[in-house]
Amino acid sequence: MEVTEINVFPLKSARGFGLSAAEVRPRGLAGDRRWMVVDENHQFMTARKCPALLSILTRLDEHRLTLRARDREPLTVALATPDRRAPVVIWRDEVDACLPDPAADAWLSEVLGQTCYLAYMDERAVRPLAAKHGFDDHVVSFADGMPLLLVNEASVADVSARVGRPIETLRFRPNIVIRGAEAFAEDTWREVRVGDVTFAVVSACARCVFTTLDPITGERDPAGEPLKTLSSFRRHPQKRSDVLFGANLTPLGNGVVRVGDPVTVT
Template sequence: MSASLVLSDLYLYPVKSLGGIRVTEAVVEARGLRHDRRWLIVDERNQFMTQRQTADMALLKVQPAYNGFLLVHSARPDLLPLYIPFEATPERTLFVTIWDDMVFAWRGAPEADAWLTEALGRVCKLVYMSDMVMRGTDGGEVAGHVSFADAYPFLVIGEASLAELNSRLAQPVPMDRFRPNLVFTGGAPYAEDTWREFQIGELPFRGVRPCGRCVVTTINQETAQKSAEPLRTMAPYRTQGNKVMFGLNTTGPGRGLLRVGDVLTVQKSAE
């Protein structure tokens, strides 16, 4: 079975909860893929913002520009695109809160704060996580650090899992509802739930636990409209405890390079 598993897609989300970037290769670092969720939008109280509370964040699309910059587009024709660097500088700093963590962050440019405030209709600030920040993975279950991702450096989902879910839905949903980093082809639906140790190419990864999903999965990433699906359909057969599970939270090797087309090999699964 392992030989039939292949990395089919790689996604980066440079600004947490904004649109992702599909790439053909990505550098692996200690916190996950390079540039993944290193930028964060916070409110006037320095609390992190996501689509959970501000669904219109889905309408802000991100793409690489040039000379180390990102380009953020709004759906509003009156707003010119926003350029932000892949990395910030420590000229201005503050503490921000993400879930139960309070971490030190570098401020983005004032123009970025103003642009995001206009685009989202509420006071916003753009902040960056530097390499000096040590934010641990969720609950201290495993050693390692994470960016502004919710809990773990990587989220892995099989295309077969999405296909099985879509076979139950009146209206199929795309993979972007689940915001994975690593997508693979081959294997049975939900096979990734049980993976504990696996390799992609020559790089070792560790599956920690299935990912509990939130209302972001119910937000259309093109329109920002909410519905009951797919959580309503998944709940009867994908609930563990009080959470609906889809995808595998994963930690990685700390350094390396991933390419679409790399073979994925499972070494150890849960019994």
């Protein structure tokens, strides 16, 4: 098995980009989902209810985040942490986040058509991994629940065949994409080594309506695919409301992962 894609999504629910290599840190890949848009009540916003987030392109370098949207001047946000902070809510977690730039708040409010703010998870903003998973000292970014998501190309191909047309891997917003395993082999893994970095496979990933959004345009699939097909054969055996696809990972060490790295179930 080997890595075929590495993806980073700096701003939650916005467009990400591919990399040839990425540093693995305790919260996940460096820069991944460390920014999030929150509404006027400081509740997190996602493309589930605000598909326009997918129209925002992101670019990240060592010192700044750049946001782009159609018919708007690009916005660059410095990564330096100011004293402007506020508690923000993502699911059941409250995080003491940085609000880095009022200009970013105004830019995002215009693009998304509502009052909102840009939140940044700096080193002071700590979000523990949910205690139920048994990794008491692990932390997570503004991802829905886990530091990383792994997707198997063979599993995507299986779903595509069932749907009757190709399904884009990006609909599942994976950080690491692999090939060389049988479809859904990842369901049985408990620990996996990617290059020189070992990850615990915490759980299968519960999927939602986000998978029905075109990863480029944000338009909803009229047939509700691939979630409709996944719902027909990928429901959790006990919690039937959960539709599962992909493997949630948490790192057991730091290092660098690269496209082409070997993948070994340990």
